Amino acid sequence: MTRPLRSFLFAPASDLRKVDKALSLDADAVILDLEDAVAVSEKVRARSLVLDVLGRAGRVGIYVRVNGVNTSWIVGDLMAVVGSRPAGIMLPKAENAEEIRRVDWLIGQLEEEYGLPPGEMELVPLVETARGVMNAYEIAASCPRVRRLAFGAIDYTLDIGTSLTGQGTEIFYARSQLVVASRAAGIAGPIDTVYPRIKDEEGLAAECRLVRSLGFAGKLVIHPAQLGPVNDIFAPTPGEITYARKVVQAFDEAEARGVAAVQLEGKFIDYPVAAWARRILAIAHSLGLDGENESPK
Secondary structure, three states: OOOOOOEEEEEEOOOHHHHHHHHOOOOOEEEEEOOOOOOHHHHHHHHHHHHHHHHHOOOOOEEEEOOOOOOOOHHHHHHHHHHHOOOEEEEOOOOOHHHHHHHHHHHHHHHHHHOOOOOOOEEEEEEOOHHHHHOHHHHHOOOOOOOOOEEOHHHHHHHOOOOOOOOOHHHHHHHHHHHHHHHHHOOOOOEEOOOOOOOOHHHHHHHHHHHHHHOOOEEEEOOHHHHHHHHHHOOOOHHHHHHHHHHHHHHHHHHHOOOOOEEEOOEEEOHHHHHHHHHHHHHHHHOOOOOOOOOOO
8 A cells, every 4th residue: 555645735836945844844745836825926937946846856745736727827837847747736626527637638748748657647636616526526537647636625615605614514515525526436535625724733633533534535734833633633543553453353363264244342343344444554554653564464
């Protein structure tokens, strides 16, 4: 199992100080932002800064958020950055499969021109509108380059005529839609929206626990202080790892006796529960949290 990506930290591509800081932190992925974080007058200059960073950065997991497909900057953004081999491109305001396939085609042409392995670069649709939420499955299934979706709740709530609250009632449907669409398309769990209240660590932790329980795999991050809670909560806890080991051991012993279900600590264990336990152990192993040298079989 490849190492899961729990935290995606945004850094404005036009601010090298913030970019270098972001690259030095414990984010699973860093997103160099050419879109909302960059003023219109700085859009073109920011591309050259991205190229400089990609050329010298000594870390993996660097993504670039380009400008949307309906802007005049999208083609120039892709032509500028694809040749430097970022881990992926984040596409904002993703609303339908056709626009995803157009961007996929252009990336493919650039990969061929630069002699890069075809299909290597990931494409992350950022779903931020009602239309995008309604089309989430077709977006998720649009091309092999799409390996996860991301959710932008601030633009989404603006689009549906409401505002983002601490309770999250107004975005519960959209979150659930992205989780179900991702699973149906056979891709990784989606990445949740940013948490805008930077100093509210308790609220951030509560939201992370909520969206993890819904099926999200990680979270977009806008401040370094948010990385610790996000990375911790989207990783298996010591208790989960211990219990998962017990489940696998108990189920394997039962299966060896020809039994497909067993009770453990008062709970019913069958194939789906055993599959959950194996997945927890695989994630823990990929993150180095299990203290073992071999992945669970």
